Amino acid sequence: MAEPLLRLESIAKSFGEVSALKPIRLDLYEGEVLGLVGENGAGKSTLIKILSGVHQPDSGTLLWNGIGIRIGSPLQAIQTGIATIHQELAYFGRLTVAENLMMGDRWPRFPWGGVRWSLLHRQARERLDRCGLEIPTDRLVDDLSPAQKQEIAIARALSRNARVLVLDEPTASLTEPEVLRLFEQLNALRRQGVAILYVSHRLDEIMQLTDRVAVLRDGELVATYPTPGLDLNQVVRDMVGRPLDQVFPRTRSRAVGVPLLELEQVSHSTFFKDVSFSVRAGEVVGLAGLVGAGRSELARAVYGLYPVESGRMRLMNREWRPRTPHQSVRSGLVYLPEERKRQSLVLEHSVSDSISIGFSDLICRWGLVDRAEEHSRVAAAHRRYSIRSASPRQPIGTLSGGNQQKCILARWLDRDPAVIVLDEPTRGVDVGAKAEIHALIDRLAGDGKAVLLISSDLPEILGMSDRILVMHQGRIAAEMSDKQMTQENVIRAASGLPVSGASSEPESGDKSRAS
Numbered sequence: 001m002a003e004p005l006l007r008l009e010s011i012a013k014s015f016g017e018v019s020a021l022k023p024i025r026l027d028l029y030e031g032e033v034l035g036l037v038g039e040n041g042a043g044k045s046t047l048i049k050i051l052s053g054v055h056q057p058d059s060g061t062l063l064w065n066g067i068g069i070r071i072g073s074p075l076q077a078i079q080t081g082i083a084t085i086h087q088e089l090a091y092f093g094r095l096t097v098a099e100n101l102m103m104g105d106r107w108p109r110f111p112w113g114g115v116r117w118s119l120l121h122r123q124a125r126e127r128l129d130r131c132g133l134e135i136p137t138d139r140l141v142d143d144l145s146p147a148q149k150q151e152i153a154i155a156r157a158l159s160r161n162a163r164v165l166v167l168d169e170p171t172a173s174l175t176e177p178e179v180l181r182l183f184e185q186l187n188a189l190r191r192q193g194v195a196i197l198y199v200s201h202r203l204d205e206i207m208q209l210t211d212r213v214a215v216l217r218d219g220e221l222v223a224t225y226p227t228p229g230l231d232l233n234q235v236v237r238d239m240v241g242r243p244l245d246q247v248f249p250r251t252r253s254r255a256v257g258v259p260l261l262e263l264e265q266v267s268h269s270t271f272f273k274d275v276s277f278s279v280r281a282g283e284v285v286g287l288a289g290l291v292g293a294g295r296s297e298l299a300r301a302v303y304g305l306y307p308v309e310s311g312r313m314r315l316m317n318r319e320w321r322p323r324t325p326h327q328s329v330r331s332g333l334v335y336l337p338e339e340r341k342r343q344s345l346v347l348e349h350s351v352s353d354s355i356s357i358g359f360s361d362l363i364c365r366w367g368l369v370d371r372a373e374e375h376s377r378v379a380a381a382h383r384r385y386s387i388r389s390a391s392p393r394q395p396i397g398t399l400s401g402g403n404q405q406k407c408i409l410a411r412w413l414d415r416d417p418a419v420i421v422l423d424e425p426t427r428g429v430d431v432g433a434k435a436e437i438h439a440l441i442d443r444l445a446g447d448g449k450a451v452l453l454i455s456s457d458l459p460e461i462l463g464m465s466d467r468i469l470v471m472h473q474g475r476i477a478a479e480m481s482d483k484q485m486t487q488e489n490v491i492r493a494a495s496g497l498p499v500s501g502a503s504s505e506p507e508s509g510d511k512s513r514a515s
Contacts (some may be wrong), residue, residue, distance in 0.1 A: 001031060001043065002030070003028045003065060003066050003314070004028055004029050004101075005028055005064070005065060005163065005164065005195050006027070006028040006062070006064060006082075006164055006195065007025070007026070007027050007028075007062070007066075008026040008027075008047075008050075008060065008062060009025055009062075009063060010023040010024070010059065010060040010061065010062040010270070011023065011025075011026075011047075011050065011057045011059070011060035011061075011062070012022055012024070012057060012058050012059045012060055012371050013050060013055060013057050014058055015044050018221050020043055020046040020219055020222045021043045021047060021050075021057075021219045021384060022219045022302055023059065023060060024047075024216075024220070024221040025221070026047075026214060026221060026224075026486075027510070028164065028195045028197060029195060030163075030193045030194075030216070030349070031190050031192075031193045031194070031195065032190065032195055032196070032211045032212065033190055033196040033199065033209055033210045033211050033396055034187065034195075034196070034199055034210060034211065034212050034214060035199075035200070035209070035210035035212065035213040035227070035275060036198065036199045036213075036214050036216065037199075037200070037201070037203065037214070037215055037235065037239055037431075038215060038216035038239055038430070039215060039217070039239055039240060039400075039430040039432050039433075041400055042080065042216040042217050042218060042219065042239070043216045043219040043220075043427055044168075044199050044216055044431075045130050045168070045217075045278060045457050046219075047216070048084060048086070048166055048168055048197075048199065049085065050062075050071070050080035050084075051071070051077065051164075051166055051197070052071075052074055052077050052082065052084035052166065053071040053072060053073045053074045053075070053076050053077040054074060056072065057196075059245050060093070064080060065494070066258055066477040067113055067354075070354070070383035074155060078160060078162075081162055082162060082163075082164045083157035083158070083160055083164070083165050083166070083364070083467075084157070084161035084166040084168070085153050085154060085157050085165075085166070085168060085170060085365060086168050087169040087428060087480075088149065089153050091149060091153070092150070092155075093140065093142035093510055094140060094141075094142060095140070095141060096137060096138050096139060096140060096141070096259060097128075097135055097137045097138070097139050097140075097144070098120055098121045098123075098124035098125075098137040098138065098153060099120075099154060100141050100156065101124045101127055101128070101137075101155060101156050101159065102120060102123065102153065102194045102237075103156075107120055108120055108123070110434065119227075121137045121138065123163055124137045125137050125160075125206070125455065126380055127155050127156075127159045127281075127478065129201075130158070130159075130305065131151070131154065131155045131158060131185060132181065132184075132185070133151055133155060133300070135148055135151070135152065136167055138206065141404060145291045145292055146291065146338075146339070146433060147174045147178050147291040148171075150170060150174060151169075153180075154167075154182070154185070156172065158189070159224075161192075162194065163194060163195065164194070164195045164196075164197065165186075165189065165194055165195070165196045165199075165213050165496075166196075166197045166199070167186075167196065167197070167198050167199060169199060169200055169201065169428055170182060170198075170200070170201045171200065171202065171205060172427050172428050173510065173512075174456065174489075174506055175292070176456070176458050176490075176491055176494075177290065177491065177495065178291070179205070180291075183209055184206070184392050185210050186198075186209065187209075190350055191209065192335065193320045195211070198210060201428070201429060201430050201431055201434065202457065203232060203235065203236070203268055203431065204459055206227075206235075206375075207230065207232065208229060211224065211226070211227055212224060212225045212227060212232060213227055213235060214224050215238040217238065217239060217240075220395055220405055221316075222238050223235075223238050225458065228385055232381065236360050236431060238417075239430075239432070240250070240411040240431065240432045245469055248438055248459075248460070248463030249398060249435075249438060249439050249442045250260035250466055251446060252309060252442055252443075252444060252445045253446065254466075255282065256280040256281060256283045257280055257281030257282050257448060258280060258281055258317070258377070259278040259279065259280050259281075259314070259317075259450075260279060260280065260281050260315070260316050260418050260419050260450035261278060261279045261314070261315055261320075261333070261419045261450055261452065262277075262278040262312075262313065262314040262315075263275055263278070263311065263314075264276050264304070264307050264311055264312045264314075265310070265312070265314075266298075266301070266311035266312070266313060266314070267296065267308070267310045268306060268308065268309050269303060269309055269371035270475040270513055271294045271297035271298070271301075271474060272294040272297060272298050272301075272471070272475070273474050274311070274473055274475060275294075275298060275311070275471075275474075275475065275476055276476070277310075277336075277469055277476060277479070278351070279416075279419065279450040279451070279452050280450060280451075281449070281450055282445055282448050282449075283445060283450065283451070283466040283467070284441060284442075284445050284451040284453055284464055284465050284466050285450075285451070285452050285453065285465060285466065285467050285468050285469060286453045286454075286455065286456070286461040286462075286464065286465030286467070286468040286469065287299075287453065287454045287455075287470075287471065288454075288456075288458075288468055288469070288470045288471070288491065288493075288494060289470055289471035289472060289477075289494045290472070290491050290494050290495070291456070292472050293407050293471040293472055293473065293474065293494065294366075294474040295423075295454045295471050296337070296454065296471075298471070299335060299337075299421045299423050299452070299454060300335070300337075302322075302328075302333070302452075302467075303322065303328050303333065303335040303421060303485075304322030304323060304324050304325045304326075304327055304328045304337070304420060305325060306368060308321060310491050315329075315331060315333060315419065316332065316418055316419075316461055317457065320327070328337055329412070329415065329417075330426040332415075332417045332418040332419060333417060333418070333419040333420075333421070334412035334413075334415065334417045334419075334420055335420070335421040335423070336409065336412070336420075336422050336423060336425055337423050338420070338423040338424040339452070340405060340408060341404075341449045343396075343410050344374070345396055345397070345408070346396075346406065347396060347397025348395055349395065349396055349397065350374070350392060350393045350394065350395060350396065350397075351378075351389045351391075351393070351394050351396050351399065351407060352374070352378045352392035352393065353394050353496050354396040354407050354408075354409075354411065354510055355377075355378050355381050355407050355410050355411050355414075356369075356374045356377065357411060358376065358379055358410075358411030358412050358414060358415065359372070359411070359414045361371065361416055362415065363377070371377070375392070375500055377414060378392050378393070378436075380511040381407075381414060383405040383406075384410070385436075385440070386406070387399075387403055387406050387407055387410065388400075388403050388438060389399075389403065400429075400430070400433070401428040401429045401430075402430055402432070402433025402434070402437075403433070404427035405433070405437065407435070407436070407438070409440065411427075411469035413444075415505045417449070418449060418450065419449070419450045419451075419452070420444060420449055420450070420451050420452070421452045422441070422452070422453050422454065422455075423454040424454060424456065424457075425437055425441070425453070426438070426455075427456075427457075434460075438460070438463075438464060441453065442464070442466055447492035455464060458487050458490060458491075460471050462486070462487065462490070463486055465485070466481070467479060467481045467485075468480050468481070468490060470490055470494050471496070472493065472496045472498075473496065476492070477493045477496065478491075478499045480499065483500075484499070508511060
């Protein structure tokens, strides 16, 4: 067998008394895609940081074409030929796409020292064109969508002629067509001999893209499998140490109640137009579409973050036009945004404060928070939502993505809301936490809540929804249920193509119902 391009030989890493990586051996060959899976806390991030030069291993050897190497810094990793795209993207938001793409490279200059901006943008344009991206080079990165920011990061890494490309959750912010475009790029790199370490919680992507799959659990490499013929259930058992009976549970009744949230011809001049639908008690309505289709903006308008310029909304059979999110929360409607670290959390705050801020107004007496009741509720939330933390005083930024998301859910669900709007609720969480969140969504609908589920994860939205609404360019392009709910139909509708058997004019008000 050919010599591996990169070999990790007995690599181990500890932080204090915590063993993050036990001695592991892992090979990565030219022209292969190796999938790396495991729950949050399994050691994936530590392994990635060792390869990218952020951490140094406590023991073991890194071999490059059979020769021992030391990667002492991120710059050394790049010079060696290892490019890493981390899950938390690093970029300069107030600089342009061209400046971000060329950062770290020698910029073209005039003899007197000034930057040749036209040539800089031309070189950036060439890098984007090689990746099939049409993003203007003069746009500020802060003005890009999450998907476009991810694509810029990938283009920047690929422009450095890396021989090993490490991707950490690269599709977390991408929709299905964008994922397919990324896969085309990665397959082209594979044909060029680039070795790719692909880290993802999305097992469907792992099965579709990789040649082999390595499974980490509790810092140990428990198994490595060739992808063809792989038993996905075995992979899940290896990851979590226990079987997962249902990824998309459905214990709730098919019966639904009265509409709790109704929209009729709702419009905003910039984001969405003539949107009509309803969500009934006891049902989960999925909202799909490409990034930029207006899904999140619509959710924010329902929650009171954006104004509705025309049309009508009703919440629990009352006219609804919220002026603030606080009004929504007090009225029984809560919203979990898609970017939890930027929009929901102060990472330095404790787990306790991060949870109790959602219901502190309910336990105030004469302007003072009842600390005993607060501690009791937080302790109950830990048990109810299986939140794993060292203590309630632990900074929430140190928890895994799944536990952070469960804390946000606990924050709002303790208020017993009637309508719950979830925007990408399982983005960046491991398979175990994802199954727990799916089971929670199923229970909420079973308890008579109305759930609006926004997701770019097609298996999730197909598996959890009673009905699916698909947005395209700010409008509801199709409504589908039962046998109409297929991956192909959702992609076609999201791309503006006709869908056989699906309604292109969703019913509004009391007429909208689950099948």
